[in-house]
Amino acid sequence: MPIAECKHATTSLSGEAMTRIVDAYCVPNEEPGNGEGVPRLLALMDRAGIDHAVIAPDDREIAVANVEGNRRMERLSKNYPDRFIPACTINPWYGEAACRELTRAREAGARLLVLCPNLQGFYIGHPTASKLIRTAGDLDLPVYVHTGSHALGAPSQLVLAAAKYPATKFVMGHCGSTDYAYDMLAILRSAPENLWFELSLVRPWVIPDYIAGGDRTRFLFGSFAPRNDPALELRHCDASLPIFEYPDVYGDNLARLIGMERA
Amino acid sequence: MIFDCHTHRFSAAGPLDRENDDRWLADLDSSGITHCVVLPYAGLWNPGMIPKENDAIATFCALRPGNLVPFFTVDPHDPRLAEAEFTRCVEQLDGEGVKIHPWLQATSVNSSAVDVVCEMAGHFGVPMLFHDGTPCFALPSQIAMLARRHPTTRFVLGHCGLLEYWREAIDALNSANNLWGCLCGPHLHAIREIIRCCDRSRLMWGSDFGFVPAPGAVYRLELLKQAAVDDGCFEMIVEENPLRLFPICEGKPTTAAERDGNGHSVPRHPTPAPKWVLGDAYVRKGPETDPVTKEGR
Numbered sequence: 052m053p054i055a056e057c058k059h060a061t062t063s064l065s066g067e068a069m070t071r072i073v074d075a076y077c078v079p080n081e082e083p084g085n086g087e088g089v090p091r092l093l094a095l096m097d098r099a100g101i102d103h104a105v106i107a108p109d110d111r112e113i114a115v116a117n118v119e120g121n122r123r124m125e126r127l128s129k130n131y132p133d134r135f136i137p138a139c140t141i142n143p144w145y146g147e148a149a150c151r152e153l154t155r156a157r158e159a160g161a162r163l164l165v166l167c168p169n170l171q172g173f174y175i176g177h178p179t180a181s182k183l184i185r186t187a188g189d190l191d192l193p194v195y196v197h198t199g200s201h202a203l204g205a206p207s208q209l210v211l212a213a214a215k216y217p218a219t220k221f222v223m224g225h226c227g228s229t230d231y232a233y234d235m236l237a238i239l240r241s242a243p244e245n246l247w248f249e250l251s252l253v254r255p256w257v258i259p260d261y262i263a264g265g266d267r268t269r270f271l272f273g274s275f276a277p278r279n280d281p282a283l284e285l286r287h288c289d290a291s292l293p294i295f296e297y298p299d300v301y302g303d304n305l306a307r308l309i310g311m312e313r314a
Numbered sequence: 315m316i317f318d319c320h321t322h323r324f325s326a327a328g329p330l331d332r333e334n335d336d337r338w339l340a341d342l343d344s345s346g347i348t349h350c351v352v353l354p355y356a357g358l359w360n361p362g363m364i365p366k367e368n369d370a371i372a373t374f375c376a377l378r379p380g381n382l383v384p385f386f387t388v389d390p391h392d393p394r395l396a397e398a399e400f401t402r403c404v405e406q407l408d409g410e411g412v413k414i415h416p417w418l419q420a421t422s423v424n425s426s427a428v429d430v431v432c433e434m435a436g437h438f439g440v441p442m443l444f445h446d447g448t449p450c451f452a453l454p455s456q457i458a459m460l461a462r463r464h465p466t467t468r469f470v471l472g473h474c475g476l477l478e479y480w481r482e483a484i485d486a487l488n489s490a491n492n493l494w495g496c497l498c499g500p501h502l503h504a505i506r507e508i509i510r511c512c513d514r515s516r517l518m519w520g521s522d523f524g525f526v527p528a529p530g531a532v533y534r535l536e537l538l539k540q541a542a543v544d545d546g547c548f549e550m551i552v553e554e555n556p557l558r559l560f561p562i563c564e565g566k567p568t569t570a571a572e573r574d575g576n577g578h579s580v581p582r583h584p585t586p587a588p589k590w591v592l593g594d595a596y597v598r599k600g601p602e603t604d605p606v607t608k609e610g611r
Contacts (some may be wrong), residue, residue, distance in 0.1 A: 169478075199477055199478045200447060200448055200449070200476060200477065200478045200479070201449070201478050202449060204478075225477075228477055229447070229476050229477055229499060230447070230448045230476070252477055252501065254526065254530060254533075255529070255530075255533060256526060256527050256529055256530045256533075275501070277503065278501050278502060278503040278504070279501050279502050279503070280502055280540060283502075283533075283536055283537070283540065287529065287533045290529060291529070
């Protein structure tokens with residue numbers, strides 16, 4: 052057990068029931084000049100007391116090197132099976148080839164499909180994404196969609212897509228942070244049942260309002276490390292939404308969503 | 315000294331009164347912030363609130379002169395009213411800067427109305443702080459273009475691009491030497507990159523306190539502490555740079571020429587003839603050369 056800064060891990064060392072922390076979104080070795088990749092991410096997780104993390108391809112891999120990124124995530128997860136959970140990505144513009152790569156990645160262990168409309172150049176409701184999204188539903192692979200203040204990242208766009216594809220599970224990455232935060236309470240009140248909400252980049256102090264406005268079983272803690280420091284994020288999230296009171300948000304909801312075995 | 319260049323006189327509980335003013339100040343103190351720019355809020359949503367809120371901010375900042383720096387806003391849609399309110403705020407209320415929130419105020423930064431306000435800011439020597447990081451009215455690049463059109467006015471990116479447009483903010487800051495950046499909103503990696511790639515002497519820090527609670531200000535200060543690890547970098551951003559932009563503040567008072575007999579600031583550049591032109595045919599006479607490209611116009 053790593054020695055972590057965060058109090059949930061400190062308490063676990065004293066013998067109390069430990070809260071499992073599962074980080075819903077991390078990016079090992081994401082960009083040149085941004086650190087030392089995997090060892091750095093593991094060190095950040097250890098310091099924060101994060102047990103497991105979903106790892107996703109970096110920006111370049113999401114944009115133009117999908118297969119390369121998917122295979123890297125598979126390899127890292129095999130090297131660190133107790134820590135990393137692989138996500139995959141495929142640009143919907145690849146059409147039939149995208150579906151074939153998704154099926155391959157799923158069989159190789161991927162637990163989440165990551166789509167980034169801003170980087171991949173499509174609107175989530177565009178017909179070109181339809182077959183890939185339906186295939187993800189057939190494979191029971193949740194689709195994580197980055198949302199934010201860019202033109203193709205509005206949370207409302209994803210709500211419509213989720214309603215359009217009820218057999219596919221979606222995760223709203225970042226809950227539209229920052230400026231679409233104004234939309235979130237209305238979205239939470241009317242969210243379809245196949246939509247989950249990932250909390251990286253969401254300001255820690257607004258998380259309790261989101262939880263109160265929605266279904267707490269649909270929220271997933273995420274840090275977006277190493278863009279953020281997970282220890283700092285977790286400490287501030289804990290102050291707003293205590294880890295021991297919300298073990299579902301900090302890990303169990305995600306574990307259920309992606310089919311992790313309960314330790 | 316911790317100088318916060320982005321706070322709002324507002325509380326999540328609603329508009330402030332004197333009792334809540336005290337609570338606002340107590341929360342500010344608890345977060346470790348010693349000096350701050352106080353920006354309007356209600357007037358950004360409702361033009362009818364502008365004069366009243368500008369008055370309220372001036373009164374509020376007088377509670378701690380030199381520590382609380384009053385900013386005001388104007389309605390760019392009405393140039394005549396904007397001119398009168400701008401002049402009143404600077405000359406009568408000692409306003410130290412103007413805040414424009416293009417998407418809340420439904421104003422394109424590429425409108426002649428905003429150009430007029432920019433010229434007034436240059437005339438009075440007060441900086442303009444813009445909300446940025448949100449299309450389609452508030453991209454960093456749009457504000458950089460504005461800064462290049464008005465080279466004698468100082469501009470501040472209020473958020474350095476937020477979470478999505480921080481790379482654009484880097485390009486913007488590097489394209490106009492009269493454009494400053496307030497690190498308020500980008501994530502840790504983005505803050506590190508902005509510090510690494512930009513002129514640090516034009517970077518400041520902000521929390522959005524008032525709009526966010528005190529723990530939010532502490533969170534954002536911790537982000538900066540993690541990002542600004544080079545020798546002197548943190549102090550430059552939270553102290554030295556804002557003091558250069560706002561010399562009214564403690565530690566570097568305004569010069570005698572900038573204050574009247576009562577110690578109040580007076581316009582720093584009281585040139586007799588305003589350079590802005592009201593009406594539909596706005597034309598500005600720029601310098602002979604572009605400050606960035608050094609090319610003739």
